[in-house]
Amino acid sequence: MDRPTRMVPRPTPDTQHYWDGARAGELRLQRCDACGHVYFPPRPFCPACAGREVSVFAASGRATLASYVINHRPAPGFDGPYAIALVDLEEGPRMMTNIVDCEQTPEALQLDMALEVTFLELTDEIHLPVFRPAGGGA
Amino acid sequence: MRPVSAAIVGSAETTELGKIPDMSGTQLHCDAALNALADAGLTPADVDGIACAGESPTTLALLLGITPDWVDGTQVGGCSFMLHVRHAAAAIAAGHCSTVLITHGQSGRSRVGMGGWGGAGAGLNVQFELPYGPVGPPTLFTLPVLRYMKTHGVTEEQLAMVAVVQREWAGMNPRAYVRDPITVDDVLDSPMVAWPFRKLMCCLVTDGGGALVLTAGERAGDFPHRPVYVLGTGESVETPLVSQMDDLTTSKAFRVSGRQAFAEAGITPADVDHLMIYDAFAHLPLYGLEDLGFCAPGEAAGFIWERNTAPGGRLPLNTNGGGLSYTHTGMYGMFAIQESVRQVRGQAPAQVDGVTISVAHGVGGMFSAAGTVVLGNQLP
Ligand SMILES: [Zn+2]
Numbered sequence: 001m002d003r004p005t006r007m008v009p010r011p012t013p014d015t016q017h018y019w020d021g022a023r024a025g026e027l028r029l030q031r032c033d034a035c036g037h038v039y040f041p042p043r044p045f046c047p048a049c050a051g052r053e054v055s056v057f058a059a060s061g062r063a064t065l066a067s068y069v070i071n072h073r074p075a076p077g078f079d080g081p082y083a084i085a086l087v088d089l090e091e092g093p094r095m096m097t098n099i100v101d102c103e104q105t106p107e108a109l110q111l112d113m114a115l116e117v118t119f120l121e122l123t124d125e126i127h128l129p130v131f132r133p134a135g136g137g138a
Numbered sequence: 139m140r141p142v143s144a145a146i147v148g149s150a151e152t153t154e155l156g157k158i159p160d161m162s163g164t165q166l167h168c169d170a171a172l173n174a175l176a177d178a179g180l181t182p183a184d185v186d187g188i189a190c191a192g193e194s195p196t197t198l199a200l201l202l203g204i205t206p207d208w209v210d211g212t213q214v215g216g217c218s219f220m221l222h223v224r225h226a227a228a229a230i231a232a233g234h235c236s237t238v239l240i241t242h243g244q245s246g247r248s249r250v251g252m253g254g255w256g257g258a259g260a261g262l263n264v265q266f267e268l269p270y271g272p273v274g275p276p277t278l279f280t281l282p283v284l285r286y287m288k289t290h291g292v293t294e295e296q297l298a299m300v301a302v303v304q305r306e307w308a309g310m311n312p313r314a315y316v317r318d319p320i321t322v323d324d325v326l327d328s329p330m331v332a333w334p335f336r337k338l339m340c341c342l343v344t345d346g347g348g349a350l351v352l353t354a355g356e357r358a359g360d361f362p363h364r365p366v367y368v369l370g371t372g373e374s375v376e377t378p379l380v381s382q383m384d385d386l387t388t389s390k391a392f393r394v395s396g397r398q399a400f401a402e403a404g405i406t407p408a409d410v411d412h413l414m415i416y417d418a419f420a421h422l423p424l425y426g427l428e429d430l431g432f433c434a435p436g437e438a439a440g441f442i443w444e445r446n447t448a449p450g451g452r453l454p455l456n457t458n459g460g461g462l463s464y465t466h467t468g469m470y471g472m473f474a475i476q477e478s479v480r481q482v483r484g485q486a487p488a489q490v491d492g493v494t495i496s497v498a499h500g501v502g503g504m505f506s507a508a509g510t511v512v513l514g515n516q517l518p
């Protein structure tokens with residue numbers, strides 16, 4: 001029997017660019033053409049000014065650790081205690097993620113530490129953005 | 139009585155209609171919303187009330203960037219939108235809000251983003267949260283807390299003290315699910331759930347229920363019990379995704395809801411004799427005390443540590459023992475109101491002396507929504 005795996009996202013038309021980007025190794029965000037606001041999660045209009053002219057761009061992938069918990073309960077697709085994290089992207093938006101290539105302990109996971117995006121290949125279609133310590137990834 | 143006067147000033151359908159394979163149901167709500175607002179010459183910034191069915195108002199608020207003063211997610215099937223209109227007219231007449239947006243959107247034919255049968259799904263939480271392994275509220279509701287603790291220098295011991303003090307109240311209540319006294323060390327030594335949260339910092343899981351009967355204030359004197367008047371109410375929603383909170387150290391929904399309820403009642407925190415704050419987890423009383431204005435940002439942990447909310451303190455809080463020690467069926471808000479009613483009537487097991495005003499503040503989802511009720515024993 002296959003081991004249970006973590007939830008695999010199914011893209012919608014409004015999020016397709018995000019998952020296409022992840023498969024291409026890019027963290028893609030959206031920026032409003034009218035007011036310049038950068039936002040996440042994806043939607044085909046600007047939450048700041050309601051403008052419908054928006055552009056997709058590749059984010060730097062740089063982020064800092066905003067907050068997290070270390071889950072000690074069993075979860076499909078995860079081994080042992082693991083951190084569920086919130087990271088602040090350099091471009092402004094915040095997102096949920098996991099921190100990889102790093103011990104999953106309060107000592108190793110320091111708030112505000114510098115992170116960089118990397119991708120976890122869940123399926124051929126879906127590569128999941130996760131983050132690792134900047135510069136120090138294995 | 140103010141006359142009921144509401145009018146429809148904007149009206150539109152989605153840009154496309156029929157077969158729309160490139161939009162999820164959620165985006166159909168938004169597309170129709172933007173079109174109707176344009177029809178009225180308005181933008182989302184002009185909207186202060188939202189209603190929808192088939193999608194959560196929390197999702198609508200996040201995606202359109204609306205901070206509502208009034209929310210109706212009434213979901214009773216195909217006629218839900220007639221009900222929304224009715225509620226909205228009443229809300230406008232009552233002054234709860236001035237500009238209401240009611241939306242419908244459904245990918246009924248193409249079924250884009252409808253979840254499917256294979257376990258994979260397309261909702262915002264399924265795409266942007268669940269792949270990272272959260273296991274329900276203990277790993278979602280708790281996510282902002284480390285940031286709160288670092289910002290304000292709050293310790294794990296202080297977080298544990300919230301549970302310790304509430305257990306003291308539970309000890310005075312024969313109906314409380316757990317009543318034995320606990321210490322800070324007991325809390326810190328209880329099984330780790332999601333660091334920094336231990337089992338004793340998380341709510342109970344119980345069975346139970348509650349109900350309320352309301353009448354017009356003028357009639358309230360005709361019933362057997364001393365009337366408990368609704369002096370003020372508030373509500374709001376912020377986001378279905380905890381990652382998208384405006385600020386991890388404060389709840390926007392709490393602040394908006396509390397501000398409305400206190401203003402409507404014409405009170406300040408200094409007027410409150412007794413307080414209930416929905417405590418699914420130990421950090422919620424900290425956020426509640428600060429966002430409702432009882433404490434300045436960062437001061438709630440010290441306020442509780444110094445026993446201000448404990449038996450004998452100046453602001454008795456969660457006097458039934460709370461979700462941590464009294465009961466927590468899943469939707470605990472009803473029990474917070476029940477305890478406020480008992481305290482205002484003077485019938486609580488751990489009765490506080492001279493309660494004239496009690497506030498019950500609830501949360502929905504993971505900081506997704508909030509509701510606040512101010513109750514009192516005097517007709518306003
Ligand atoms: Zn914009």
